[in-house]
Amino acid sequence: MTAPFDLNDDSVVVVIGTGAGGGTLANELAQKGVSVVSLEAGAWHTPDDFVQDEWASFGQLAWLDARTTSGDWRVSRDFAGLPAWIVKSVGGSAVHWAGASLRFQPHEWKAKTTYGEVEGASLLDWPIDGEEMDPWYTKAEDKLHVTRTGERPGLPGNNNFKVLEAGAKKLGYENVHTGRMAIKSSEDADGVPCQQLGFCFQGCKVAAKWSPSYDELPDAIETGNLELRTQAHVQRIEHDDSGKVTGVVYVDAEGNEQVQKARVVAVAGNSIESPRILLNSASEMFPDGLANSSGQVGRNYMRHMTGSVYAVFEQPVRMWRGTTMAGIITDESGHDPSRGFVGGYEMETLSIGLPFMAAFLDPGGWGREFASAMDGYENMAGMWLVGEDMPQETNRVTLNMDVKDQYGMPVANVHFDDHPNDIAMRNHAYQQGEAIYNAVGATRTFPTPPYPSTHNLGTNRMSEDPADGVVNKWGQTHDVPNLFVSDGSQFTTGAAENPTLTIVALAIRQADHIAAELASGNL
């Protein structure tokens, strides 16, 4: 069969979401000859449509449907209706991602074994390890044109990187470079290399940064094996009496409810929507939601330990010029409990424009202290701190039955309390970040609180034992054999690294598995 597919065609794999996980899985399956229907809640925005204007772009790309928050995290106070800054568009959050593409460190696959019991944390080892993932990581790096892997050169460093690098070296850090980035760095690659536009978060207008929106879906459609339906908002997944899933209910762009039959369903709606869909698919047979016999759907929500340090110098930096995430220090990413916490963190340059700086530097701040900080904008450098946070059972996505979205579906509530380990790590990272900038003459530094979450992880976690998690080592749900999870919600633990490369590597591996299982008649 070739696309388009009939709603009653029950031979197709339905992939929900077209981001790093779903977009990759869909293309990989299509390349292998598998019939795929991709359902994407958002519209298809192309590089020509992207807007280099932070708020206008936010309005264009961000997932702005209602959500609620609870817990002691500051995001819940400052951005009560916006727990996450993620994207509703073809390409998902891999439209606005910065492009950092780091492999997990080997020990991070085995967090429970490495860190031991941590009070209040629901740590678990992944049922896979670095050795098993190595070839898949290589495939992912090739797909994403990751700099400093294979033969690909690094990107040149911009002003923001140069400040970071100089400070890091003065502090004695050794592992400082312009990162492993999914951004084309040479003329040799197909397409245009990085033009140092800035605005990586607003979608790359020259498509130098990998995104499924223009790097996966068009190729997939070209095979004739994939049909992409945009503005198709999934409500729930249906199943038969044997407990296998049979189709996906969604509301189409015209507002009409449709049911697409399916042989296999893969959920990749990001770690807030994916558990929301499973929970909203509760039935008589599965009263607590689909694939939730463990009670783990929605739990162990992780968002990475994050924070930023901005610093003002005597002279201009103009950090917004060029790659948003222009470099990295990896010296703090290892596991060294003598620092007062388990796990590690990365330090990565980050810049935001004046409009977002006003919103995020010190949310709620005002008066001369705040305004004078903004006065220093041109002389500012900035870095983002991203480290492993502790999974906690009580940090979770639930259905808020009191608040409904435009389709009458209960919205997701995102509950998050910082773990003491997260706080200790953040304080250490702030101190080191400020020291880096002070070493090169900062006159003022700002330990900036976390933004709404960009790295949403863990709410359908992978586990060896079906009692501990939602999916097995292939991302296949323990309860329902033809139901898969294909996004960051599979993450057993979060590691210190930006998650996209791992999501892509897992999706390539999962596609291989699903295609083989389909071919052998096991699915």
Add this chain to the structure above:
Amino acid sequence: MKDGTPQKGLTRRELLSRSMAAGASFVVGAGYVASTDAAWAMESTVLKPETMATLIQMARDIYPHDHVGDEFYAIAVKGYDTEEAAEGIEAGIAGLNAAAQDKGYGDYLSMGWERDRVDILRGMEDSAFFQQIRGGLVTGLYNQKAVWPLFGYEGESFSKGGYINRGFNDINWL
């Protein structure tokens, strides 16, 4: 002339002659607020001009940038000059003036020192009115494209080919 600051055909002399001083920074007349040098003026159709003048001062006190002119603060709060918003704004500003009177001043605008005005704002910082004004300013002020150059911010770069040949790595003081 900037958007939102119509001068309604008044000459500078006429403007000043018809106005009354509302405080150190503003003059108000029938239906408008202007700077004391009449460099800009803004129509106020629903809000009392005195209220609009006070609101502009409040906006500056919340995000005081000495190199940013009042006209930008005026643009940032101009959106409250509507039938829908006016009642709440008038009440909020009346509260500011009452607090100023408790401290022995005629009204908020006649308080000469920023620190005295800010004391009043601190005292009402959790109120819905204060948060409405502060929250609105985050975009109302800092998302004005005309304000960006005053902070050195360059805005979009795509139409100029990015920064690859325009100084992405030109830092020279490290």
